[in-house]
Amino acid sequence: MPLPVRRHARLFPVLGLLLALTGCDDEPRDRREWRASDHVQPEQPDPSRSAAEPAAEPDPETVRRAVTALWLERCAGCHGAEGRGDGAQAPGGAQIADFTSAAWQASREDADLARAIRMGQGLMPAFGSMINERGIAVLVDHVRSMGRADAGGEATPTEATP
Numbered sequence: 001m002p003l004p005v006r007r008h009a010r011l012f013p014v015l016g017l018l019l020a021l022t023g024c025d026d027e028p029r030d031r032r033e034w035r036a037s038d039h040v041q042p043e044q045p046d047p048s049r050s051a052a053e054p055a056a057e058p059d060p061e062t063v064r065r066a067v068t069a070l071w072l073e074r075c076a077g078c079h080g081a082e083g084r085g086d087g088a089q090a091p092g093g094a095q096i097a098d099f100t101s102a103a104w105q106a107s108r109e110d111a112d113l114a115r116a117i118r119m120g121q122g123l124m125p126a127f128g129s130m131i132n133e134r135g136i137a138v139l140v141d142h143v144r145s146m147g148r149a150d151a152g153g154e155a156t157p158t159e160a161t162p
Helices: 005-023 060-074 103-105 110-117 134-149
Strands: none
Touching: 060 134, 103 134, 110 134
């Protein structure tokens, strides 16, 4: 039911006062003439580069820090910071693989690891909707680096290709 005209008429002065107060300030504004340089077209992307192509490859230290952060955020809760299967959030009684074991490393292909990360496996949830293919590839490489540490190799992840 519409409000009577009298009630609306009482609102107009209040609204007018509110508009007047919000539009006024004590400080003078810098007013100047408009110039064409005030409106510049945004920089256009280089058509010779693919839209999916990154601007530049990050340095190896940046990659290492990013992979470590991703591992600690998404994986270490169950798998442990060093991949030994001793994470504090692992389900009770669950047998979590020790990624530092050379025998475990030899029993899995990279595609198996990527599929487990992407789609989940057993008690492990799927991360495919949260981590893109590049992230999955670097996590697989990170898991592999844990096995190299057990074999006496260097434990730093290398840059993976998606």
